Amino acid sequence: MHSLAPAPIPADAGIGLRFPHHRHVVESRPATGWFEVHAENYMAGGAPLTYLETVRRDYPVSLHAVGLSLGGTDPLDMDHLARLKALAERIEPGLISDHLSWSAIDGVYLADLLPLPYTEEALAVAADNIDRVQSALGRTILVENPSTYLAFAASVIGESEFLAELARRTGCGILCDVNNIYVSACNLGADPFAWFPAMAGAPIGEIHLAGHAVRQLDDGQEIRIDDHGSAVDPAVWALYAHALGLFGPVPTLIEWDTAIPEFSVLEGEAAQAQRMLDRHSGTEAGNARAA
Amino acid sequence: MPALREYQRAFGAALLSGDTAVAAAMIGAAPDRLSIHRNTMLTALANALALTYPAVEALVGAEYFAQAARAFIQAEPPRAALLSLYGGGFAEFLAGHVEALPYLPDVARLEWAVECAARAAGWGAAAPDVDLGGTRLTLVPSLTLLRTSYPAGPIWRAALDQDGDALARIDPAPATSWLAVWRDGDGAAVLPLGDAAFAFLSELLAGGDAEAAINAAAFADREGDPIAAITREILPAGFVRLSSSNQE
Numbered sequence: 001m002h003s004l005a006p007a008p009i010p011a012d013a014g015i016g017l018r019f020p021h022h023r024h025v026v027e028s029r030p031a032t033g034w035f036e037v038h039a040e041n042y043m044a045g046g047a048p049l050t051y052l053e054t055v056r057r058d059y060p061v062s063l064h065a066v067g068l069s070l071g072g073t074d075p076l077d078m079d080h081l082a083r084l085k086a087l088a089e090r091i092e093p094g095l096i097s098d099h100l101s102w103s104a105i106d107g108v109y110l111a112d113l114l115p116l117p118y119t120e121e122a123l124a125v126a127a128d129n130i131d132r133v134q135s136a137l138g139r140t141i142l143v144e145n146p147s148t149y150l151a152f153a154a155s156v157i158g159e160s161e162f163l164a165e166l167a168r169r170t171g172c173g174i175l176c177d178v179n180n181i182y183v184s185a186c187n188l189g190a191d192p193f194a195w196f197p198a199m200a201g202a203p204i205g206e207i208h209l210a211g212h213a214v215r216q217l218d219d220g221q222e223i224r225i226d227d228h229g230s231a232v233d234p235a236v237w238a239l240y241a242h243a244l245g246l247f248g249p250v251p252t253l254i255e256w257d258t259a260i261p262e263f264s265v266l267e268g269e270a271a272q273a274q275r276m277l278d279r280h281s282g283t284e285a286g287n288a289r290a291a
Numbered sequence: 292m293p294a295l296r297e298y299q300r301a302f303g304a305a306l307l308s309g310d311t312a313v314a315a316a317m318i319g320a321a322p323d324r325l326s327i328h329r330n331t332m333l334t335a336l337a338n339a340l341a342l343t344y345p346a347v348e349a350l351v352g353a354e355y356f357a358q359a360a361r362a363f364i365q366a367e368p369p370r371a372a373l374l375s376l377y378g379g380g381f382a383e384f385l386a387g388h389v390e391a392l393p394y395l396p397d398v399a400r401l402e403w404a405v406e407c408a409a410r411a412a413g414w415g416a417a418a419p420d421v422d423l424g425g426t427r428l429t430l431v432p433s434l435t436l437l438r439t440s441y442p443a444g445p446i447w448r449a450a451l452d453q454d455g456d457a458l459a460r461i462d463p464a465p466a467t468s469w470l471a472v473w474r475d476g477d478g479a480a481v482l483p484l485g486d487a488a489f490a491f492l493s494e495l496l497a498g499g500d501a502e503a504a505i506n507a508a509a510f511a512d513r514e515g516d517p518i519a520a521i522t523r524e525i526l527p528a529g530f531v532r533l534s535s536s537n538q539e
Contacts, residue, residue, distance in 0.1 A: 044375040046410035047477035067372025073296040080372050105296075105303035109369040111335040112328050114302060117318075121295050149327045153319030154292045217323050225327065 007060035009034050009094035009206070011249040011281075013273040014062070016256065021263045022051040029058055030267065033274070034094065036062040036253050042091075043083040052091060062095040062206070062253070063088060067109070070129045070143065071116040072102035081136050088137060095206060095251070097142035097175045098133075100126065100163060117152035118162045123169075130170040142205045143167075144175035145195075147212075147226035148184040159184070160198035173205030176247070178240045179232065183212050183224040192239055196246055204247045209240060209273060210255040229258035232269060240273070244280040252277060293317055306332050307368060336364045339374035343406045344381060346450035347399050350392060359388065375410065379403055394441035394463050398450070401443045401481070404472040408433045408479040414532070421501045427536040433474035434530045436484075436493055444470050444483050473530040480529055487512035487520040 012033035017025060019041070024030075035055055042049045055061065067080050088096060101113035116122045126143075134140055143166060145159055157165070163174050176199070185192035211230030215223050232240075232254070244250070254269040293301075298317060302325070305314035311325040318325075337360040341348050348356040363384045369377045382399035389395050411433030420429040437443075442461055449457035469489035471482045484492070490511035494504040508517035525531055 040373055041375065043373055044410045045412070046474070069372070073299055077371065083373070102299060103372060105299045107370055108303060108307070109372045110303055110306055110328075110332050111339075111369065111372075111374065112306075112331045114299075114328060117295065117298060119292075119295070125295055150318060150320035150324035152298070219321075219323070223324075223327070 004056060004092045006092060007034075007056075007094055009060050009062050009251045011251050011277065013270040013277060014060075014251060014253045015263075015266045015270050016064075016253055017052075017055065018257065018260055019048065020260050021266075022048070022055075024263050026051060026054050030263065032059065032267070032270065034060040034062065034251065036064050036095075036255075039063040039065040039084055039087055039096075040067050043087055049087075049090075056091050060094045061091055062097070062251075063091065063093040065096065065098040066113065067103060068098040068129070068133055069101075069103040070098055070133070071100060071114075071122060071126045072104050072129070073125060074104050074107065076129055076132055077104065081133060085137055095142055096137060096139065097144055097206065099144045099146050100159075100166070101146045113146050115146060115148045115150060115152070118155040118157040118159060120157075123157065123162060123165060127166055127169045130166065130172050134170065134172065140171050140173060142173040142175040144177050144208065145180050146184075147177070147180040147187075149187050149223060149225075151188050158195075158198060160195045164198050164202045167203055173203045174199070175206045175208060176204050176243060176250070177208035177210075178243055179208065179210045179212055179236050180226060182233070182236050182239055183226050186224045192235075193242060196242065199246070204250050207240065207243060207247075207250050207252040208255055209236060209252060209269070210257075212236075227258050228255050231265075232272075237272070237276075241276060244276060249277045249280050302328075305329070307365060333361060333364060335374065336369065336377065337361065340364075340378045340381060343375075343378050344399055344402045346402055346447045347381075347385070347395060349450040349453060350395060350398065350446070351389070359385065362388065375406070393465075394443060394446055397439040397441045397443035398447050401437060401439065401447050401470065401472070404435050404437050404470075405479040405481065408435060408472045408474045409477075411474050413474050419495055419498075421495055421504065422536045423501050425536055427534045428526075429532045429534070430492070430495060431473045431530045431532075433479075434492070434496070435472050436489060436496065437470045437472060438489070439468050439470065440465050442466055442468055444468060444481060447481070471528065471530055475529060482528055482530075485512070485515075485520050485524055487515060487517040488524040491517070491521050491525065 010033055014034035015032050017035040017037050042052050065084055099113045103110050167174055181195045182192045209232045210228040211232055213225045213227045215225055217223055252273045254266055301314035301317050305311040305325050306329045311322040315322040315325050340360045367380050382396040385399050386396040416432040418429050418432045420427055445461050469484040471484055472479055487508040491504045491508040494507040
């Protein structure tokens, strides 16, 4: 097998590639800057992996994992880490990422990105897991802020402070999910713009954008669910503009995971992100980043 | 303040049982906020099962399938973050829980074999082969064989096609059948086999040589002509490649 030329992820808009669009992307080779996939969906091999290898020949690809359980107190699942490493060796992704969350306890995988109390203990646990993952992969990863629906009374550190400190301790980068910042802030009654100051100078490697749903709980409270099932909310676009103003142009991904529309809808969202990226490519923050 | 591991144990127990009160009190959050995570978990796992077992879902209906899936998730939650390979125990679970459709576990076993074959290596990986006197017969690496106690193949096909007439014409009485399942393009192919062909392939997959495989076929079908059955059923099948053994 020929090895692939390295393909770093450019500071452009990319699209989260999902199974219903495999064939379209391979056959029509759309003018998309880069693609990101959920790593776990390709670890079992078969036709999905064949599609991904084909896509990778034409585009930079980022691997976004959901199964490392970086905030978990179980020992890291070394089989899972080995599967991720094998996939990375095959695809040679420009970026690898997972979440500031946990998913497994006593060997049971709970199939969700579960929240952490932001404490010194959790910081130490996550930093240790990230260290182990990075040394196994032989490269740094990005860690994403999760969407949250509940706050731990025990939390004593702000989420962005927690992430910035993780980056300082481990050398990992940060995947800034702007939709998650907005969803979490609304659900916890916080100001989404207050998330950003702690990120000054932090290594922001990627931004995620997606849609979310608004639901009513039984007690009448309104809650925002991070379901990636609709267009990016106008308030999230506004927050994205704020992020670009601070960070300069950063690779930006459009994610859509439920009620997946035609590929052209995703291209429309990506074009919107690209226009905003282009406006920041000549800015001071952009130049500082490029330097 | 509880240790992180205590939080995670309480959180995990709440998600699996649906009883969110204890964990919610420990966290200091409203129980319905934990229920959001439970719903996400159950939906993700039930979707994974529905993707692997579409014929079972068609046979029992979406509502019943969702109930069975939920009970299975509770009994056998996943042990790895790889949902495409979650649910290998579903057939056994159905055997213990769904008595009204005795053929259902066989259909589920077939769907699991299909899922595994679709994920297996195609041509190119190391494969069993055997020399049949001048002709080399190579089996696709993804080939698996399945013995069912009910006519699972036709029921599976009719359920996937949502063909109620075809389903009504199938006699669901116990009847042993033998199936070959292998990766074919983006999915998997299924082919019914006679007993001689099944015995022949079983012996090859177990590492036997041509003579042992032919003997196994002859033993399985003492009245028929095993060589004729193998020639008719196996040589033209999509899981076989033939080449001259003199080309090496």
